[in-house]
Amino acid sequence: MKIGLIVEGDSDKAFFDNYFMEKFAFDKRNLLVLTSGKKKGQCKIENKQIIHAHIETLIDKKCTHIFILVDLNTQSKEQKKYECIILLKNDYIKSVNLKKFEDKFSSLKVIVVSQEIESWLYSAWDFSDNKMKKDLNLLFKKIEESKKKRYISLNEKDLLKKFISYKKPLDLTKNKSLKYFMDKLEQCK
Structure with missing residues (x-):
């Protein structure tokens, strides 16, 4: 089993490289992580050419x-603010034209992270489906103060x-998208 991940930014890639692989016992040769990158603060996860190139790689x-x-919390090109995971997923699949890969590669899945990777980190303390970077920052501020x-x-x-310095494990029961992702990984075995 060799799994490829395409994530939004460098910090998401760092999460998988510096925490996830070790804590969940993944070998770097069996979990390849690519980032869509950012340009002038804009995430390129919706850039069809970049995503297609990453899939091909x-x-x-x-x-x-x-x-x-x-x-x-990814903004669409139309500046839609999504609250529905299914709607974002369907719009994303269409806008990036992932249907192109259906015949060539059937094991391609889009996972919507609720709200962002930092919410997965927050799960070490509390329920975190609606948490974001700012919430994690506030949590750390309270702890430090x-x-x-x-x-x-x-x-x-x-x-x-x-987060890594606190040495706390993620809690799959406290974030639905983290649990969903881990379930999907488990199905790959």
């Missing part, structure tokens, strides 16, 4: 399953480092 690297992780430490708001990569 993962197919060429003999991935048996490919997952595209899209944050629920309770220890009488000064806290400065962190960027995405530093939030991940801070």
Whole structure:
């Protein structure tokens, strides 16, 4: 089993590279993570050419399953704000034209992360389906201030480092999209 992931940004890739693979016992040779990247703060997860190129790369690297992780708070080209996972998933599949790969590669799935990868981190403390980076920052601020430490708001990569430093496991029961993703990974075996 070789799994390919396409994620939104560098901090999402860092999550899989620096935390997920170790904690969930994935070998780097069996879990390949590509990022759509950002340009001037804009996420390229909706860029059809980039996503198609990444899918082709993962197919060429003999991935048996490919997952595209899209944050629920991702804005569409029409500047829609999604609250429905199914609507975002369907619109995404259409806008990026994933139907093109149906005959060529049937194990391609879109997973909507509710709200973003940082919500998965928040699951170590509490229910987190509707949590975001700002919520994780606030949680860390409360923890640090309770220890009488000064806290400065962190960027995405530093939030991940801070999370890792707490050595708390993710709780699959406290985030539906994390549980769904893990269930899908389990089905790949």
